[in-house]
Amino acid sequence: MMLEIKNVNKTFFPGTINEKVALSDLNLSIEDGEFVTVIGGNGAGKSTMLNIIAGSLMVDSGQIIIDGKDVTRWPEYRRAAVLGRVFQDPMMGTAPTMQIDENLAIAARRGEVRGLRWGIDREERERYRELLKEFELGLEDRLSAKVGLLSGGQRQALTLLMATLKKPKLLLLDEHTAALDPKTAQKVLDITDKIIEKSGLTTFMVTHNMKDAINHGNRLLMLNDGKIILDIKGEEKKKLTVEKLLNRFEKASGESFDDDATILG
Amino acid sequence: MNFLNSLMNALPGAVAQGMLWGIMAIGLYISFRIINVSDLTVDGSLATGGATCVMLIRAGVNVWLAVLIAALAGILTGLVTGLLHTRCGIPAILSGILTQLALYSINLRIMDSKANQPVSVDKYALVVSQRYSREMSLNNPLIVLTIITVLLIAILYWFFGTEKGSSIRATGANMNMARAQGINTESNINLSLLISNGLVAFSGALLAQFQGAADVSMGRGAIVIGLAAIIIGEVLFSKIFINFALKLFSVVIGSIIYYIVLQMILLMGLNTNDLKLFSALIVAIFLTVPYLREKYLGRPAAVKEEE
Secondary structure (H helix, E strand, O other), rough: OOOEEEEEEEEEEHHHHOOEEEEEOOOOOOOOOOEEEEEOOOOOOHHHHHHHHHOOOOOOEEEEOOOOEOOOOHHHHHHHEEEEEOOOOOOOOOOOOEEEHHHHHHHHHOOOOOOOOOOOOHHHHHHHHHHHHHHOOOOOOOOOOOOHHHHHHHHHHHHHHHHHOOOOOOEEEOOOOOOOOOHHHHHHHHHHHHHHHHOOOOOEEEEHHHHHHHHOOOOOEEEEOOEEEEEEEEHHHHHOOHHHHHHOOOOOOHOOOOOHHHHHH | OHHHHHHHHHHHHHHHHHHHHHHHHHHHHHHHOOOOOOOOOOOHHHHHHHHHHHHHOOOOOHHHHHHHHHHHHHHHHHHHHHHHOOEEEEEHHHHHHHHHHHHHHHHHHHHHOOOOOOOOOOOOOOOHHHOOOOOOOOOOHHHHHHHHHHHHHHHHHHHHHHHHHHHHHHHHHHHHHHHHHOOOOHHHHHHHHHHHHHHHHHHHHHHHHHHEEEEOOOOOHHHHHHHHHHHHHHHOOOOOOOOOOHHHHHHHHHHHHHHHHHHHHHOOOOOHHHHHHHHHHHHHHHHHHHHHHHHHHOOOOOOOOOO
């Protein structure tokens, strides 16, 4: 089991008028090599679920176990040793005032002790050049350009590479194409698929787009009100369509899905 | 002609002062620019450096050892601010103000409850002294300060190029990215505050020797002078100095320019009591101009989007 979430609860602003139960008695196991897509309406708890795995948010109760290790009380930076992350906001995953190669060199040392050796060497620069070439974004010729000069799509592609440069036990993607235009989003998704396939990464991809959730991955979770209401895998996942998914949602939740943006995506 | 003569006479002293405060400004650059924390400890830690150094020299300790211990004292003050900020959750600015206030009492204790403690160049072999500013000898503070500054910048250039140093730069550039890459941002902020205040106290130790005394209020307004140096350096050189070492040099040059301008204004008859007002004005103007230029002339910020 690569990831286990056991009886996790998370409530925002408890005891106030704004009290919001984000996750309610959540249980989930993800196996090695699974590519899980997570979908749900606004406020369903998708991002909260991802943030409690990454350690950006601490759980109120319950356990988070990554590859057999209980990380429930670990701070975010310590969990990062085994996690790769790409955020929704393209500004969040990279250091804009540092060079492309410097960003990659920092990512290549994730989980290692950072000492007084020089921060980057010639061979790794060559390696980054080769890896970036595969993206076909022209980044391989701009290794010493500041990341702040890149477009949103280029940054997300770079962040993806940074997240996977050192193979993570779990790759966390938080609506990482939501802020991009449709064409760029598709390109970043293609790169995502390629990387995941190449390294056989266990992946957890939150998306607001139903088609993306259906077309990618080999397991699909649907969240509603902080609970997993649908968990579809195997052959059924392969044959899934938007209509079937909406049907199952209505049966499971007793209400109709009313988030047009998610359906039409 | 008279003005020019006086200026030429005053110039070496002004340049030396600029270099001394330049070291302080480099310390400030680390907190203010590299990790993006406005650390107000420096007004106190500068005096801590001066006080510690002078009292040790008066007690017969070797001058260089005294300077070293003064820098360590500064590192301690940075630790206090860092812990208040990262462990006690107090906002950075307030943490610095608290430490600075506490240091006023502590500095008086260090100086035997006196507001001023002299250290004479006649009695002790000081590292730098104002007296030799215009002398053509190895005693000239400009030579010593140049060597110290170059060494210091070389060490900092090396350090911020290492894995640890890169992780500190990443912490300042984007804390989310740093944490997602497994960097302990809190400990990096602490470390930076230690280095920063160590440098500030180091410059305080040299400054006290230069002017022949430690004064409990010698650090008042230090942050403003340091910011002035950083900003003048950036306004004048940011286009040509891209390299990190050159950026640090531009801070020192900014500080020297600040003191030369100050000297000129004093020679034109400005009352020394108005100096602080003048310093605050310079910084306010230099901070305002880039902001207004961007706002009204629509000049894009340094970073632009492209596809």
